[in-house]
Amino acid sequence: MTILTRRATRALGVVAGLVVASLALSGCLFTAIPDEEDTATSSPASTDGIDADLLPYYEQVVQWSSCDGGFQCASVTAPLDWDDPSVGEIQLAVIRQQATDGTAIGSLLVNPGGPGASGVELIADSLSYAVGDVLPASYDIVGFDPRGVGESTAVTCFDATDMDSYLFDIPSGTRGSAEWDADLTAGNDAFAAACQENSDGILPYITTEQSARDMDLLRGVLGDDTLNYLGYSYGTFLGATYAKLFPERVGRMVLDGAIDPSASELEVSTAQGIGFESALRSYMASCLAGSGCPFSGTVDDAMSQLGTMLASVGTSPLTNSDGRELGSDALLTSIVAALYSEDSWTYLTSALSGVAKGNPSVAYQLADYYYSRSNGEYTDNSTEAFVAYNCMDYPDDTTAEEQAAADAELAVQAPTVAPYWSSAVDVCDSWPYQPTEARETISADGAAPIVVIGTTNDPATPYTWAVSLAAQLSSGVLITRVGEGHTGFNKGNSCVDDAVVSYFLDDTVPEGGLTCS
Numbered sequence: 221m222t223i224l225t226r227r228a229t230r231a232l233g234v235v236a237g238l239v240v241a242s243l244a245l246s247g248c249l250f251t252a253i254p255d256e257e258d259t260a261t262s263s264p265a266s267t268d269g270i271d272a273d274l275l276p277y278y279e280q281v282v283q284w285s286s287c288d289g290g291f292q293c294a295s296v297t298a299p300l301d302w303d304d305p306s307v308g309e310i311q312l313a314v315i316r317q318q319a320t321d322g323t324a325i326g327s328l329l330v331n332p333g334g335p336g337a338s339g340v341e342l343i344a345d346s347l348s349y350a351v352g353d354v355l356p357a358s359y360d361i362v363g364f365d366p367r368g369v370g371e372s373t374a375v376t377c378f379d380a381t382d383m384d385s386y387l388f389d390i391p392s393g394t395r396g397s398a399e400w401d402a403d404l405t406a407g408n409d410a411f412a413a414a415c416q417e418n419s420d421g422i423l424p425y426i427t428t429e430q431s432a433r434d435m436d437l438l439r440g441v442l443g444d445d446t447l448n449y450l451g452y453s454y455g456t457f458l459g460a461t462y463a464k465l466f467p468e469r470v471g472r473m474v475l476d477g478a479i480d481p482s483a484s485e486l487e488v489s490t491a492q493g494i495g496f497e498s499a500l501r502s503y504m505a506s507c508l509a510g511s512g513c514p515f516s517g518t519v520d521d522a523m524s525q526l527g528t529m530l531a532s533v534g535t536s537p538l539t540n541s542d543g544r545e546l547g548s549d550a551l552l553t554s555i556v557a558a559l560y561s562e563d564s565w566t567y568l569t570s571a572l573s574g575v576a577k578g579n580p581s582v583a584y585q586l587a588d589y590y591y592s593r594s595n596g597e598y599t600d601n602s603t604e605a606f607v608a609y610n611c612m613d614y615p616d617d618t619t620a621e622e623q624a625a626a627d628a629e630l631a632v633q634a635p636t637v638a639p640y641w642s643s644a645v646d647v648c649d650s651w652p653y654q655p656t657e658a659r660e661t662i663s664a665d666g667a668a669p670i671v672v673i674g675t676t677n678d679p680a681t682p683y684t685w686a687v688s689l690a691a692q693l694s695s696g697v698l699i700t701r702v703g704e705g706h707t708g709f710n711k712g713n714s715c716v717d718d719a720v721v722s723y724f725l726d727d728t729v730p731e732g733g734l735t736c737s
Contacts, residue, residue, distance in 0.1 A: 260284040260292060264441045273305050278440045284316070291315050291344060296441055298367070300425050302433040310422065312434055313371030315340045316362045317347060326471065327442045328359035328724065329435060331366070333453030333477070335428070335613075336605035338370035339363035351450060352710045354721050362442065366458070367434055368426040368605045375426060377415040377604040380597050386411050387591060387603070390537060390547045401645050408650040415604060416652045424653045426608040432461040436469065446471030446668075448724070452707050453477040453681055456672070460689060463664035470667040472724050477707035478672050478686035482661045485614040490626045491682045493641045497634035499559040499679035500526075502704055506562075507569055514569070514576040527636045529575060534640075538580040542596070546580035552640045554586035559679050560706040611648040615655045661692045668695060669729045673708040673716065675701040700735040708736075 262282040270278045277298060287293035296312045299305035318324065330350050332342040342350050343363030351361055365372040378386060386407050393399030416423060435458070439447040448471040451459035456475035463470050483491070504522045507513040515522035534548035544550075558568035571583040587593075592600045630638040648655070664670070670693050674686020683700070690696035701708035701716050708716045715736030722728040 259286075262294075262441060263443050265439070265443050265445050267440065270440070274299070274302075277305075277437055280441055282314075282441050287315065288344060291317055293340075296438060298434050298437050300422060302430055307425075308421070310367055310373035310425075312367065312373075312438065313340050313365040314362060314438065315343050315364070316360050317343065317356060318360050319356065319358055321357045323358075324360045325358050325725070326360070326444045326446075326448050327362045327439070328355060328448045328450060329362045329364065329438060331364075331449075331451045331455030331458055333451075333455050334369070334602060334606055335366070335431075335454045335458075335609035336369055336600075336602035337454075338365050338600055338602070340365050340371055341600070349710065352717065352721065355724055358725055359448065360442075362438070364435075364438060366431045366605075368422065368431075368608055369602070370600055370605075373422060374419075374601050375415060375422065375604045375608045376418040376420075376601065377411055380593075382410075382414070383598055383603070384544065384593075384596075388544050388550055388587075390545055390549075395534065395548075395639075396644070401643070404643065404645040405650070408645065408647045411607075411647065412650040412652060415608065419608075423608055423651075424612070424656070426605070427612045427657055428458055428461050428609065429465070429657060431609075432458055432465055435462050436466050439469065444471070445469070447473070449473045450709075450724075451475050454479065456681075456689065457481055459670075460662045460664070460693070463667045463670060463693070464662045467664045467667035470664065470670065472668070472727060474671045474673065474709065474720055474723065475689065476673040476709045477678060477681040478674055478689040479681055480685040480688040480692075482659055482688070482692070483685065484618070484659050485610075485616055486618045486622055486626050488614075489642060490630060491684070492680065493630045493634045493637055495677075495679040495682045496556060496559055497637050498677055499704065500555065500636060502677060503559060503565050503568060506565060510569070512569060512573060514573040523636050526572070527639075529572070530636070530640060533575065533580075538575065538578055540580050540584050542584075544584065546575070546583055548640050550587050551575065551580075551583055552637065553590055554583040556679075557586045557590035562704050607647055607651075611651040612653065612655050613657045614648070615658065616646065616648060662689075663692055663694045665694045667693070669697050670695050671697050671699060671720065671723055671730060673699045673701060673720075675703055675705060675708045677704050678706050680706045697730055697732050698734070699730055700733075702735065702737045 264279055267275055267278045280297060282294045282296060284292040284294045294314045296314055298310050298312055300308040300310050331339050340363050343361060367373060368375045391400045391403035446469050449459050457479040459473055459475050460481055501519055504519045508522055515525045530548045530551060533546055533551050537545035537547045539545055554571050558564040567586060571586055574582045592598055592602050630641060672686050672690040674683045676683045690698035699716060699719055701713055709720050710717060713736050719730040719734060723730060
């Protein structure tokens with residue numbers, strides 16, 4: 221997941237990170253199991269310019285232990301509040317594979333998006349997918365769970381039963397009625413209260429700026445004078461925020477599937493709704509041209525038929541084998557989950573074909589994958605962390621007039637998803653803390669060249685955001701991937717891949733405006 225549409229229906233987190241984009245309906249959750257017999261240490265980099273009260277953090281020596289699959293795992297201590305280190309401390313879970321040729325250019329930190337996706341899990345389970353097959357020879361590849369996420373000090377809210385109810389129960393009454401909104405509000409209130417009760421006081425400090433400062437700590441304790449970084453989706457906002465705070469410490473940085481840091485929550489929501497409608501139309505064209513498509517006629521005809529299907533399960537939900545009912549919102553979640561990558565379109569056809577026949581099982585497999593749910597349990601806390609970050613990162617200053625205009629735009633440009641895309645009920649209205657971050661342009665004056673990648677029909681992070689971010693950054697360099705799906709590097713486009721690899725290995729900055737078809 222990534223970028224919250226704060227008023228999105230239920231807890232649907234639109235804009236997924238790299239892990240969701242690589243949709244596979246089976247997989248395993250990595251758990252770091254240290255082997256104390258095989259250890260190593262990292263010496264910190266120079267601490268010149270570090271405030272005295274932060275020196276104990278930057279001077280810590282990282283103790284690495286071997287863990288699953290030949291990796292090394294460690295825990296790094298960070299202040300809970302970088303503005304007041306006396307408040308308390310948190311732990312950051314880190315995993316690395318050392319450069320296979322034995323001589324590393326440096327560390328390469330990787331973030332898969334979210335907010336809420338696990339970098340530890342990404343590297344442990346999908347190293348080649350995360351960074352390709354070339355870079356691990358020359359870099360120590362480092363994954364980390366940001367504060368609030370996964371194996372780091374984590375946001376904790378509901379148990380599996382309550383989370384099922386929160387995500388999948390269908391509210392009473394008709395959509396948008398007072399009864400419907402009251403049910404949603406009650407669910408949000410209970411969720412937020414559980415997060416507050418079970419998260420040990422960390423919620424006010426789960427922000428992207430705090431996390432970016434954690435990244436500088438990781439840079440320092442890993443022994444690197446500058447930060448080399450590959451961030452996907454939400455990870456582009458994390459990387460851009462780092463560049464804003466520490467422009468002089470930016471090394472080689474690639475931001476793929478870019479987010480516009482100046483976009484408001486309403487602008488994000490509207491752009492994503494339109495983006496997923498566009499991706500859905502591309503899927504429909506492919507579906508109609510293939511076999512087994514449950515729709516017929518033109519793309520417009522098929523989209524109308526899908527709209528009817530969404531409305532139908534809204535009034536007559538389909539019961540899954542585990543008793544959960546598939547309504548419009550759960551079906552939209554399954555559709556969104558499959559639109560991050562063309563590789564997932566066959567799953568979407570199976571899901572929609574099943575729904576057409578009254579069987580929601582494949583649709584629920586997609587929705588469950590989206591929410592990291594397996595065999596009735598949630599394998600990570602990505603949904604909780606997702607909400608925690610976005611409720612602190614996105615101030616809601618939308619006026620009624622602006623909301624009405626956005627709703628009208630969605631109705632015209634995204635007529636299929638628009639009825640289910642937004643709600644008057646906002647989970648962040650129930651959050652126990654007010655947002656502390658601002659939406660603003662980031663120039664990062666003085667930073668080394670920063671490569672920004674945008675894909676022309678990316679549904680989750682629309683291409684215009686990459687154009688905007690590259691223009692905002694004083695040293696931004698844009699690479700355009702012409703195609704479908706979320707993010708551009710390591711997706712089979714040699715033009716993009718060669719440019720990124722050359723940049724990381726040789727510091728060869730791509731030509732500005734490079735377009736890769």
